[in-house]
Amino acid sequence: MPKARISAPPTAKPGEIISIRTLISHPMESGFRRDSSGAQIPRNILTEFVCLYNGRQAFRAELHPAIAANPFLAFHLRADVSGTLEFRWTDQRGEVTTETRDLVVEP
Amino acid sequence: MSTRRDWLAGAAAITGYSLLPMLLPMPLSATPADVQKAMREAFGDSPISTGRVALTLPALAENGNSVRLSVAVDSPMTEEDHVEFVQLFAEANPLPDIARFELNALGGRAEIETRIRLAAEQRVVAVAGMNDGSLWSGSASIVVTIAACLEGLI
Amino acid sequence: MSSNRNRGFTAVSLALAILGVSAACEIPAPGVTSEPEPTRTLTQALSGYEFQAEDTQALQDDPFANPGMLWVDQGQELWRDGGSADETSCSSCHGKNGDSMRGVAARYPAYDAETESLLNIEGRINRCREKYQQQSPYAYESAELLALTAFVAHQSQGSPIDVFIDGPARPFFESGQSYFYERRGQMNLACHQCHERNVGRMLRGDRLSQGQPTGYPAYRLEWQTLGSLHRRLRFCNVGVRAEPFPAGAPEYVNLELFLAWRARGLQVDAPAVRR
Numbered sequence A: 001m002p003k004a005r006i007s008a009p010p011t012a013k014p015g016e017i018i019s020i021r022t023l024i025s026h027p028m029e030s031g032f033r034r035d036s037s038g039a040q041i042p043r044n045i046l047t048e049f050v051c052l053y054n055g056r057q058a059f060r061a062e063l064h065p066a067i068a069a070n071p072f073l074a075f076h077l078r079a080d081v082s083g084t085l086e087f088r089w090t091d092q093r094g095e096v097t098t099e100t101r102d103l104v105v106e107p
Numbered sequence B: 001m002s003t004r005r006d007w008l009a010g011a012a013a014i015t016g017y018s019l020l021p022m023l024l025p026m027p028l029s030a031t032p033a034d035v036q037k038a039m040r041e042a043f044g045d046s047p048i049s050t051g052r053v054a055l056t057l058p059a060l061a062e063n064g065n066s067v068r069l070s071v072a073v074d075s076p077m078t079e080e081d082h083v084e085f086v087q088l089f090a091e092a093n094p095l096p097d098i099a100r101f102e103l104n105a106l107g108g109r110a111e112i113e114t115r116i117r118l119a120a121e122q123r124v125v126a127v128a129g130m131n132d133g134s135l136w137s138g139s140a141s142i143v144v145t146i147a148a149c150l151e152g153l154i
Numbered sequence C: 001m002s003s004n005r006n007r008g009f010t011a012v013s014l015a016l017a018i019l020g021v022s023a024a025c026e027i028p029a030p031g032v033t034s035e036p037e038p039t040r041t042l043t044q045a046l047s048g049y050e051f052q053a054e055d056t057q058a059l060q061d062d063p064f065a066n067p068g069m070l071w072v073d074q075g076q077e078l079w080r081d082g083g084s085a086d087e088t089s090c091s092s093c094h095g096k097n098g099d100s101m102r103g104v105a106a107r108y109p110a111y112d113a114e115t116e117s118l119l120n121i122e123g124r125i126n127r128c129r130e131k132y133q134q135q136s137p138y139a140y141e142s143a144e145l146l147a148l149t150a151f152v153a154h155q156s157q158g159s160p161i162d163v164f165i166d167g168p169a170r171p172f173f174e175s176g177q178s179y180f181y182e183r184r185g186q187m188n189l190a191c192h193q194c195h196e197r198n199v200g201r202m203l204r205g206d207r208l209s210q211g212q213p214t215g216y217p218a219y220r221l222e223w224q225t226l227g228s229l230h231r232r233l234r235f236c237n238v239g240v241r242a243e244p245f246p247a248g249a250p251e252y253v254n255l256e257l258f259l260a261w262r263a264r265g266l267q268v269d270a271p272a273v274r275r
Helices: B004-015 B032-043 C011-018 C056-060 C068-081 C123-132 C143-154 C167-180 C191-195 C229-239 C252-263
Strands: A004-007 A015-023 A047-051 A056-063 A072-078 A083-091 A096-105 B048-049 B055-057 B066-072 B082-090 B098-100 B110-118 B122-130 B135-142 C111-112 C117-119 C217-218 C226-227
Touching: A004 A083, A015 A047, A015 A083, A015 C068, A047 A072, A056 A072, A083 B066, A083 C117, A096 C111, B004 C117, B032 B082, B032 B122, B055 B122, B066 B082, B066 B122, B066 B135, B066 C056, B082 B110, C056 C191, C068 C143, C068 C217, C111 C167, C117 C123, C117 C252, C123 C143, C143 C226, C167 C191, C167 C252, C217 C229, C229 C252
Parallel strands: B048 B135, B055 B135
Antiparallel strands: A004 A015, A015 A072, A047 A056, A047 A083, A056 B098, A072 B110, A083 A096, B055 B066, B066 B110, B082 B098, B082 B122, B122 B135, C111 C117, C217 C226
C-alpha cells in the first residue's frame, strides 16, 4: 500500500490561493531498467493523480515513466467554501490510493 | 567466483555502456524530432507561440534520476481566462512524454512543481493550452552528470 | 601506516589542506585512558551533505519533500502498531512516539554484553525482535527494517555522533580501522585513498566525500529508494572490484564503528539525500 504525505493548510480565507504539496511512495519503475541477468524489469508506474475539491476536479496529472520515483507534485487551489480535499493516485493496473484532508474556509 | 562474463558486465556497468540495448529494438533515446512529432500528435497544426510559460530546471543535475522542475504560466486563472493544460516533453529521454497537467479556474495559480527523470543533457519543453485555444511554450536546458561508478542493482 | 605520507608540501597537499585534509597530521584525542588513543587523520570532519549539489541539499533540508521521510512515516507506524495485530510493538516498551530514542543512534554501533557482539541499529532492532517480541528478524534492506532504522535514526537528527570504542568494543573498532586502511579489489584501493587523500576531487562526475556515515539510512538518487549504510559499503567494494560482504556482515558493522568514531562530533542527519 503506497504511503502518501500531504501538505495542505487546514484553514484558508475565502479567495485565498493555497499551495498543496503531495508525496507518495512508489518506485515508478520505468520499464527501461535491466536486472543483473539482463532481463528487463517490467514497467510499474502511477499513471494518474487527481485532486478533487468538494467533488470537483481541481487538478489532474497524467504521469509517464519520466516522473521520478516517489512522485512529488505541488500545485495550487483557490479556497472558496469549506469541505473536503480528496487526493487520488491511480497506477497502471487501475489500483487507487486515496487520501483526504478537510479544508475550513472562513474570513 | 568472478567469471569473465561477470567481469565484462561489471566493467560495462562501471563505464555506463551496456551492450544489450544495441541488440534490442527499444529506443535508447528520443530526439527533438520525436518531440516535434509528439507535439503534432497532441496539438495538430495549431501554432504554438513562445512566451507566458516559465520552465525552471537547475543548470546541472548531478543525478538524472530526480530533477526538480517547476513550470509557471502567466494567467489570471479566472473562468474567462485560464490555463487548461500544461504538457511537458523531453528531447533526449527514451520517451518524449513527461507529464500532462490539467488545470482550471479552481486552481487559482498556474504553478506546478514536480521531480522528473532525465537520461542525458537535453532541453525540456512545456506547452500550455489556454481556454481560448491558444498554445504557448517555454523551455529550459540542463546538463546531467553521471555518478562516478554506475551501480547496477546492488 | 602513514609513514610514507610525510613527503613535504606539494600543490596537491596544499589543495587538500584547504579542504581540511592534512597530509601528515595527527590529532591527540581528548581524555585519558589506559589504552593507546587512535589518531584521526582528518583535520575537519565534513558530512556527505557538504559534497552534494545545492538541489540535493535542498531536497534533504525539506522536511516534507525529503523522500526518506516516507520511510520515517512508515517506521513510525510500525513502531506504534507492530507489523501485525498479534505482534508486540516497539511502543509497548519504548513509548508511543520516538522520544525515548533521542540520541540513541548517535551512540551506535555499540557493544552488546549479552551476545558479546557489536550491534548497529539494525542489529539492535532485530535483537529486540527475537528476544522481546518473539519475532523473526527482519531481512536487511527489507522495507520494514529500513523503515524502523530510518525512524530510530531520525530521532537523533542533530545529535553529535559519540560512540564508545574502549573496553570490549576496542577489538571491533580496531578491526574496522584496519579494514579502512587495507587495499582490496582488482583496483587494489583502500578506503582512505579516496576518502582521506583525495577528498573534494572529482572522480568522473562525482565529488569525492569523506565517506561519513552520518546520513544513513539514506535516500540515494542512484538507488531511487532509501538504503542502508551496508548497501552503500557493498557498492564501495564493487566500485573497486572487490567481492562485497553480505549486508549485515560483522566486517561492515566493525567498519561502521570505526566510521562513527571517525565522524565523532558530526551531527546525525538521517535520513539524508545523497546522489
